[in-house]
Amino acid sequence: MSDASEPAAAGRDRLRNALSRYRVPIGILLLVVLLRPVIAHDALLGSSYIASAMLIWMLFAAAFNLLYGYSGLLSFGHAIFLGTGIYGVAIGIRHFDLPYFVAAPIGVIVAGLIAYGIARLIVGYGEIYFAMLTLAFAEAIHFVVNADPFGLTGGADGLRSDTTPAWIESFRGRSVVQLGGGEFELYYFVALVFVIAMLALWQIVRSPFGRTLVAIRDNEELARAMGISTARYQTWAFTLSGVFSAVAGTLLVIRNSGASLENFGMMTGAEVILMSIFGGISYFFGPIAGAFSWFFAREYLTNLEMVAIPLVGTVDVGPILGYWRFFFGFLFVVVIVLSPQRGLWGFVRSIADRIRDRLAEVISE
Amino acid sequence: MSLLDVSDLEAGYETGQILFGVDFEIEEGEAVGLLGRNGAGKTTTMRAIMGADLPRIIGGSIRYRDTELLETASYDRADLGISFVPEERQLFPRLTVAENIHIAASSADDPLPAEEMFDLFPELDAMRDRHAKNMSGGEQQMLAIARALVSNPELMLLDEPCEGLAPQIVERLEDVVARINEERGVTVLIVEQNVATAMSIADRHYILDEGRLVEEVTTDRLREDDELRQTHLGV
Numbered sequence: 001m002s003d004a005s006e007p008a009a010a011g012r013d014r015l016r017n018a019l020s021r022y023r024v025p026i027g028i029l030l031l032v033v034l035l036r037p038v039i040a041h042d043a044l045l046g047s048s049y050i051a052s053a054m055l056i057w058m059l060f061a062a063a064f065n066l067l068y069g070y071s072g073l074l075s076f077g078h079a080i081f082l083g084t085g086i087y088g089v090a091i092g093i094r095h096f097d098l099p100y101f102v103a104a105p106i107g108v109i110v111a112g113l114i115a116y117g118i119a120r121l122i123v124g125y126g127e128i129y130f131a132m133l134t135l136a137f138a139e140a141i142h143f144v145v146n147a148d149p150f151g152l153t154g155g156a157d158g159l160r161s162d163t164t165p166a167w168i169e170s171f172r173g174r175s176v177v178q179l180g181g182g183e184f185e186l187y188y189f190v191a192l193v194f195v196i197a198m199l200a201l202w203q204i205v206r207s208p209f210g211r212t213l214v215a216i217r218d219n220e221e222l223a224r225a226m227g228i229s230t231a232r233y234q235t236w237a238f239t240l241s242g243v244f245s246a247v248a249g250t251l252l253v254i255r256n257s258g259a260s261l262e263n264f265g266m267m268t269g270a271e272v273i274l275m276s277i278f279g280g281i282s283y284f285f286g287p288i289a290g291a292f293s294w295f296f297a298r299e300y301l302t303n304l305e306m307v308a309i310p311l312v313g314t315v316d317v318g319p320i321l322g323y324w325r326f327f328f329g330f331l332f333v334v335v336i337v338l339s340p341q342r343g344l345w346g347f348v349r350s351i352a353d354r355i356r357d358r359l360a361e362v363i364s365e
Numbered sequence: 366m367s368l369l370d371v372s373d374l375e376a377g378y379e380t381g382q383i384l385f386g387v388d389f390e391i392e393e394g395e396a397v398g399l400l401g402r403n404g405a406g407k408t409t410t411m412r413a414i415m416g417a418d419l420p421r422i423i424g425g426s427i428r429y430r431d432t433e434l435l436e437t438a439s440y441d442r443a444d445l446g447i448s449f450v451p452e453e454r455q456l457f458p459r460l461t462v463a464e465n466i467h468i469a470a471s472s473a474d475d476p477l478p479a480e481e482m483f484d485l486f487p488e489l490d491a492m493r494d495r496h497a498k499n500m501s502g503g504e505q506q507m508l509a510i511a512r513a514l515v516s517n518p519e520l521m522l523l524d525e526p527c528e529g530l531a532p533q534i535v536e537r538l539e540d541v542v543a544r545i546n547e548e549r550g551v552t553v554l555i556v557e558q559n560v561a562t563a564m565s566i567a568d569r570h571y572i573l574d575e576g577r578l579v580e581e582v583t584t585d586r587l588r589e590d591d592e593l594r595q596t597h598l599g600v
Contacts, residue, residue: 211467211468215457215460218457218459218460219455219456219458221451221455222449222451224440225416225439225449226443226468226472227442227443227444227473228440228468229440230440
């Protein structure tokens with residue numbers, strides 16, 4: 001090799017190292033930039049309507065996975081924290097005339113306090129009891145919200161009116177943000193919060209705290225024998241997971257124009273679990289891929305009406321595909337059978353790795 | 366006063382009692398072997414000391430200097446200066462070599478520099494960013510020992526560190542553990558089925574048989590007394 005090519009090779013290595021070190025932030029940015037135009041393409045959904053809902057649920061799933069994927073604790077009760085974020089904003093704006101940027105932090109802080117309190121009570125009873133206890137808390141809080149205490153939560157009706165921040169202008173189903181003299185689609189506000197929250201989650205995951213969570217998940221006995229107070233770490237993981245879930249809630253309340261009781265419901269807590277497992281809980285981007293697939297499958301399948309099948313002609317599949325959960329469930333089973341633990345994202349990655357190895361072989365030949 | 370004083374320890378699991386009144390002491394700076402056949406209670410004794418994967422304690426006491434370990438939370442025992450190399454090369458498989466060592470160091474009060482571990486095990490230096498699950502058995506065991514040592518312990522417990530490893534790696538590990546004891550003054554308690562390994566590291570041995578301590582012997586006597594080895598260890 002000649003001397004001249006060495007600096008170039010070193011430069012390439014440095015670029016490759018930087019790309020690999022910052023692949024998560026790069027991925028997050030690419031995601032928010034590409035999501036809207038890609039799903040709006042005619043071959044896909046033909047509309048960007050659900051893009052902001054997708055981002056919000058991606059954040060919720062990633063927050064959930066901080067607990068499940070990184071510390072190994074399964075919570076059936078994460079609707080509590082999403083719901084607290086949602087209702088915090090809705091109650092603050094409607095009953096107390098608070099500005100959004102005051103109500104939202106309050107909702108997040110309250111969610112954090114609830115998460116910390118619950119965690120202090122239930123961490124350390126073993127995985128299955130932990131899961132059951134989160135379910136019990138979710139049911140209890142759902143019951144309280146449904147009972148409409150002090151007329152705050154609206155009971156089964158939720159809070160549907162007078163919950164929109166003053167700087168949101170809704171017009172024919174489009175929400176426009178009017179902040180700082182500018183006017184832009186709600187999506188970009190959601191995207192900004194999403195990017196900040198996801199970068200924070202990424203920092204947590206790769207910090208010594210996050211690595212310790214992984215260690216505890218890998219081998220709790222050994223971690224304890226090394227002097228790590230596993231219960232304390234798990235308590236903070238649950239709290240942080242609740243806080244970021246609530247951040248997703250403070251966005252969802254704008255997107256959904258209000259709070260509804262189902263935000264606290266069993267299905268909400270179950271959906272985030274299914275999305276995360278489907279996407280792959282071993283990866284940072286796994287739950288994000290899961291949330292994307294979930295929404296994409298729902299919109300795509302429920303919008304598909306006519307399918308042209310050669311020789312048979314066009315078939316009206318609308319009525320069948322209305323049962324999109326059935327088909328998603330089927331897909332779920334396929335992914336779990338093919339790639340348990342690693343989910344869709346692991347499946348995609350192993351295919352990508354295989355292609356890369358094959359290419360490398362071809363090139364070296 | 367001895368560093369570790371186990372007296373009249375009775376312990377077991379749901380399935381039944383394993384230890385029936387075990388007594389032994391270890392002085393500061395010693396290297397001691399705990400020997401016995403499969404099922405003699407060696408690992409249960411270790412786990413009772415460390416509090417890992419808790420056996421049910423039925424009676425007795427384990428004193429470490431002035432502290433009763435049986436009344437100390439397992440994660441606080443490490444802070445007293447005890448570190449543990451559990452059986453089967455347990456590590457944090459999804460963390461890298463460097464992260465495994467870093468976590469041990471960050472949970473210790475007065476850790477050794479990580480670089481010292483890489484000097485001791487140059488093999489690990491070359492694979493800092495490799496995940497522990499992608500290492501060979503010998504490399505994993507080196508990492509397990511490095512991880513236990515980086516917390517700068519006074520007492521290191523090793524549970525069958527050489528099980529299932531190739532002879533040249535066993536020799537390397539025996540040498541490292543002996544040096545940890547001799548050069549750094551770390552007290553060592555090693556559980557072994559492989560008597561040769563125990564003899565190469567420890568000067569003094571306790572022999573367990575069916576949950577009872579039956580002999581206390583020096584390495585020299587263990588080497589010479591074929592009948593003793595045959596009776597209690599089957600070798």
